[in-house]
Amino acid sequence: xxxxxxxxxxxxxxxxxxxxxxxxxxxxxxxxxxxxxxxxxxxxxxxxxxxxxxxxxxxxxxxxxxxxxxxxxxxxxxxxxxxxxxxxxxxxxxxxxxxxxxxxxxxxxxxxxxxxxxxxxxxxxxxxxxxxxxxxxxxxxxxxxxxxxxxxxxxxxxxxxxxxxxxxxxxxxxxxxxxxxxxxxxxxxxxxxxxxxxxxxxxxxxxxxxxxxxxxxxxxxxxxxxxxxxxxxxxxxxxxxxxxxxxxxxxxxxxxxxxxxxxxxxxxxxxxxxxxxxxxxxxxxxxxxxxxxxxxxxxxxxxxxxxxxxxxxxxxxxxxxxxxxxxxxxxxxxxxxxxxxxxxxxxxxxxxxxxxxxxxxxxxxxxxxxxxxxxxxxxxxxxxxxxxxxxxxxxxxxxxxxxxxxxxxxxxxxxxxxxxxxxxx
Amino acid sequence: xxxxxxxxxxxxxxxxxxxxxxxxxxxxxxxxxxxxxxxxxxxxxxxxxxxxxxxxxxxxxxxxxxxxxxxxxxxxxxxxxxxxxxxxxxxxxxxxxxxxxxxxxxxxxxxxxxxxxxxxxxxxxxxxxxxxxxxxxxxxxxxxxxxxxxxxxxxxxxxxxxxxxxxxxxxxxxxxxxxxxxxxxxxxxxxxxxxxxxxxxxxxxxxxxxxxxxxxxxxxxxxxxxxxxxxxxxxxxxxxxxxxxxxxxxxxxxxxxxxxxxxx
Ligand SMILES: Nc1ncnc2c1ncn2[C@@H]1O[C@H](COP(=O)(O)OP(=O)(O)OP(=O)(O)O)[C@@H](O)[C@H]1O
Ligand SMILES: [Mg+2]
Numbered sequence: 136x137x138x139x140x141x142x143x144x145x146x147x148x149x150x151x152x153x154x155x156x157x158x159x160x161x162x163x164x165x166x167x168x169x170x171x172x173x174x175x176x177x178x179x180x181x182x183x184x185x186x187x188x189x190x191x192x193x194x195x196x197x198x199x200x201x202x203x204x205x206x207x208x209x210x211x212x213x214x215x216x217x218x219x220x221x222x223x224x225x226x227x228x229x230x231x232x233x234x235x236x237x238x239x240x241x242x243x244x245x246x247x248x249x250x251x252x253x254x255x256x257x258x259x260x261x262x263x264x265x266x267x268x269x270x271x272x273x274x275x276x277x278x279x280x281x282x283x284x285x286x287x288x289x290x291x292x293x294x295x296x297x298x299x300x301x302x303x304x305x306x307x308x309x310x311x312x313x314x315x316x317x318x319x320x321x322x323x324x325x326x327x328x329x330x331x332x333x334x335x336x337x338x339x340x341x342x343x344x345x346x347x348x349x350x351x352x353x354x355x356x357x358x359x360x361x362x363x364x365x366x367x368x369x370x371x372x373x374x375x376x377x378x379x380x381x382x383x384x385x386x387x388x389x390x391x392x393x394x395x396x397x398x399x400x401x402x403x404x405x406x407x408x409x410x411x412x413x414x415x416x417x418x419x420x421x422x423x424x425x426x427x428x429x430x431x432x433x434x435x436x437x438x439x440x441x442x443x444x445x446x447x448x449x450x451x452x453x454x455x456x457x458x459x460x461x462x463x464x465x466x467x468x469x470x471x472x473x474x475x476x477x478x479x480x481x482x483x484x485x486x487x488x489x490x491x492x493x494x495x496x497x498x499x500x501x502x503x504x505x506x507x508x509x510x511x512x513x514x515x516x517x518x519x520x521x522x523x524x525x526x527x528x529x530x531x532x533x534x535x536x537x538x539x540x541x542x543x544x545x546x547x548x549x550x551x552x553x554x555x556x557x558x559x560x
Numbered sequence: 561x562x563x564x565x566x567x568x569x570x571x572x573x574x575x576x577x578x579x580x581x582x583x584x585x586x587x588x589x590x591x592x593x594x595x596x597x598x599x600x601x602x603x604x605x606x607x608x609x610x611x612x613x614x615x616x617x618x619x620x621x622x623x624x625x626x627x628x629x630x631x632x633x634x635x636x637x638x639x640x641x642x643x644x645x646x647x648x649x650x651x652x653x654x655x656x657x658x659x660x661x662x663x664x665x666x667x668x669x670x671x672x673x674x675x676x677x678x679x680x681x682x683x684x685x686x687x688x689x690x691x692x693x694x695x696x697x698x699x700x701x702x703x704x705x706x707x708x709x710x711x712x713x714x715x716x717x718x719x720x721x722x723x724x725x726x727x728x729x730x731x732x733x734x735x736x737x738x739x740x741x742x743x744x745x746x747x748x749x750x751x752x753x754x755x756x757x758x759x760x761x762x763x764x765x766x767x768x769x770x771x772x773x774x775x776x777x778x779x780x781x782x783x784x785x786x787x788x789x790x791x792x793x794x795x796x797x798x799x800x801x802x803x804x805x806x807x808x809x810x811x812x813x814x815x816x817x818x819x820x821x822x823x824x
Contacts, residue, residue: 347680349696427672429665432654436662439653439699446613446649447663448634506653 156500156555160515167519171526179529182377186405189375190311190476192521193410194219194469195488199495199513200421201462204431206496207438208458209505210268210275214282215466215492218260219485220290223470226253227299227480230306246306253467260286261463265456275459283489291482300479310475311408313384319376322406326372329415333364375411376404410472414514417468422510424461434458438506494545495520502552520544562625564589564754565641565723570609570619579605581778582619582811587723587754592745594765595758596798597775603758604646606775607725610756611643612636623723634663640722644729646758648712652701656693657682659700660715685714689744690737705732713741717748724748727758742768762791776801779812 172179198215205212230249238244264282268275308315317325337357344351379385380403388403389396425431433454437444444451469488474480499516501508523544527537563586572580580602587593595603608614610621612633621628623639630636636643650659657679666674666681679696686693690710700708709732716724726745730738745755745768759765765772766786773783774797781797788806789797796802801814 343676347676349676349679423672429667429673432658432662432665432673435654436651436658439651439701440649442647443649443651444662446611446633446643446645447651448632448637449663506651 154500154509157509157512157515160499160512160519164515164519164522167522167526171522171529175526175529179526182374184525184529185374186378186408188518188521188525189371189411190408191525192517193311193408193414194472194476195491195495195520196414196514196517197417197472198462198465198469198488198492199499199517200417200510201458201465202492202496203421203499203501203508203510203513204425204434204458205275205462206493206501206503207434207505207508208455209438209441210455210458211493212264212275212279212459212462213489213493214264214279214286215462215469216485216488216490217283217286217290218257218463218466219470219473219488220482221260221286221293222253222257222467223474223480223484224290224293224299224482225256226250226467226471227302227474228293230303231299231301231480241304243305245303246309249303249306250309250467250471253471254464257463257465257467257470258460259463261466262456262460264463265459268459269452269455287486290484294482296482298479298481302475302478302480306471307475307478308409309413309471310473310477311410312476313380313405315409315475316375316405316407317409317412318406319404320406322372322376322404325407325412326368329368330365332419333368334361337361372407375407378405379403380405410476413468413472417465418510418514425510430454430457435506440506490541490545491517491520491524494541494548497545497552498548500552502556503549504552504556561588563587563622564591564624565610566622566625567606567610568620568622570606570616570621572605572609572614572617578778580609580616580775583775583778583780584810585756585773585780585783587756589722589752589754590749591771592749592755592757592769594769594772595756595775596760596762596765596772596794597781598798601775602778603775604727605778607643607727607756607758608645610636610723611641611645611725613643613645637663637719640720641725642716642719642721642723643725644709644712644716644727646727646731648708650700650708650712653699655699656686656696656703656711656714659711660685660718662715664719681718682714685718686710689714689717689740706734706737709733710737713744717744722753724753724755725758726755728760729757730759730761730764762794765794766791773810774798776812780810781812781814782807782809784808 168180178184202212202215226249229252230245234242234245234248264278267273267278337360341351341357382400385401385403386396389401425434433444433449436447436449437451437454441451470485473484477484495516496508496513497503497516498519499509499512499514501513523540524537527540566586568584570580570583571578583606585593595606597603605614609616610630612630612635615631621630628639630639651662657675660682661678666677668674683696690707693707693710695703695707700711703711709729713729730741733741745757749755757765757769769786771783771785772794774781774794776798781801782803784807789804793804793806796804797807800819801812802819803809803813
């Protein structure tokens with residue numbers, strides 16, 4: 136079955152099955168980046184800034200993938216920042232105060248135990264929210280608004296507000312930083328794997344369509360997608376590798392390792408930071424869950440028509456509980472990243488994260504009307520939000536004004552979504 | 561011969577409203593039973609009890625002569641009861657394939673969705689039902705009313721139903737598609753399915769059904785074989801609740817005093 140030749144740009148895009156909304160978002164991101172680059176006198180689009188941006192965006196990006204599923208099912212989770220704060224505090228206390236007397240400092244198990252505990256707590260808290268929402272019928276808005284207060288209070292309660300530090304050495308790798316990056320060689324390897332993955336997905340999709348004789352994308356579109364995807368992965372690797380370790384740190388490292396420092400100084404590249412790798416893995420896993428599993432299919436069906444999902448025999452309440460439990464797990468991952476990066480668990484950690492996470496999901500094309508949203512979009516949305524935030528800091532905008540801008544952007548994004556839905560309905 | 565389905569003395573109320581009161585109907589293999597009644601008579605509510613969408617307050621449901629436990633839609637499907645709902649009950653934001661297989665997705669050996677196999681099957685079934693249908697990739701929200709109805713019908717046919725419930729299946733269909741559904745109904749009947757057909761079109765009912773039951777204000781007026789009653793008599797049952805001599809009266813049949821009251 137050949138598609139009839141069409142030549143308008145819109146027809147070309149639709150025959151290539153490329154999401155116009157996604158193109159818009161990428162375009163918006165570039166406008167923001169270039170705008171800040173000019174406004175900041177050329178410091179925004181530097182390897183150093185982009186690398187920092189990627190690290191700072193990862194915690195929000197991880198959580199935004201869960202928020203997509205929640206908003207898709209017409210719920211909301213206002214508690215993610217507080218749940219992050221609570222799990223962070225628990226992970227901090229366990230590794231800094233509870234475990235060392237028992238198993239000693241620098242025990243190789245500490246980070247695993249702390250992380251596992253964080254996950255268990257996150258999942259339990261999320262499942263509890265989900266239970267109250269799904270089985271007791273209290274609206275998610277209220278349950279998680281209560282959670283926003285309650286878990287923040289609980290976080291304070293763990294140490295009566297005291298900041299907990301420092302974190303376990305291995306645990307700190309989760310947060311990135313000089314040592315928490317994978318270095319030049321591994322960065323190229325990861326980028327290579329991503330390229331292979333992109334090509335693999337495209338080839339597999341084409342083979343599936345051939346197998347059943349369905350219409351295929353034009354070959355130019357497949358090539359374009361492959362080139363854009365691989366170009367992006369390799370470009371990101373190049374940027375991450377272009378950001379070297381600070382000279383002092385590199386020299387100290389060379390001394391400790393007994394490496395001779397060459398003429399003209401030693402350059403060791405950061406490469407991708409560990410939290411960025413974590414966020415990428417979470418993104419891939421969540422995309423698989425959302426698009427390739429029954430669970431994901433049910434999430435979207437519930438979002439489209441909850442009654443129809445019920446009549447189709449889907450246990451909608453159980454699915455809802457699982458969605459919130461998954462959100463809890465992602466909060467715990469976000470908490471691990473931010474605790475490791477700060478090298479401390481503080482009482483205020485994650486404050487206002489709910490706003491950024493929801494904004495990331497919505498900017499990324501998740502519709503508050505339910506039923507529509509993508510994981511990739513939300514992660515891009517997280518990058519947009521973080522770009523705004525970092526950019527404003529870079530050009531010296533005051534904190535109160537930053538809040539005003541973020542608030543306006545959130546409302547603007549929802550308005551755009553409303554307009555888009557009205558037009559496409 | 562044991563009945564395929566027997567619903568006995570079924571009652572359900574919403575708040576104070578008795579939507580269905582003491583209604584009994586039955587269905588045999590290879591038979592089409594039509595349910596008739598004015599708007600709000602309780603037809604959809606009655607069949608939603610059979611399909612597991614609502615839980616009855618009272619009454620028993622027998623399938624193959626044995627008491628059946630139907631507490632939710634999954635239970636009903638396990639008995640081979642498939643339903644085309646009046647509201648279609650489609651998830652608007654996903655495509656026809658996702659809707660056809662909703663709740664019963666085919667999986668690959670990795671446990672992931674086998675979209676290819678599901679789409680191939682969807683194309684096969686839809687092609688039989690509505691050969692003009694081509695929009696397999698679009699969310700069903702983007703389809704016309706008739707196309708959406710075709711999707712809902714296809715879904716009910718996909719899983720080898722033994723008992724098919726059709727709540728106004730052709731309300732949105734064009735003449736060609738309506739004929740196709742009528743032919744399909746005959747064919748399914750020949751295959752030995754039992755079909756409950758809800759329709760407002762008396763001509764359709766007389767063409768397709770073997771028996772009919774009429775409801776009024778949640779109660780059963782009466783049941784009859786189509787040969788034993790005329791169209792006018794059936795209209796009398798629907799509008800006045802007047803049970804003709806050819807029909808077996810139910811609890812909702814108007815008494816002669818009531819009818820005299822209307823006439824005067
Ligand atoms: N979920 C519900 N909650 C409250 N009342 C309901 C509900 N479902 C149905 N009813 C009421 O029950 C009665 C019967 O409704 P039902 O939908 O079964 O009628 P129907 O015979 O299918 O009518 P129509 O021909 O218009 O489809 C109506 O009075 C309706 O208002
Ligand atoms: Mg009805």
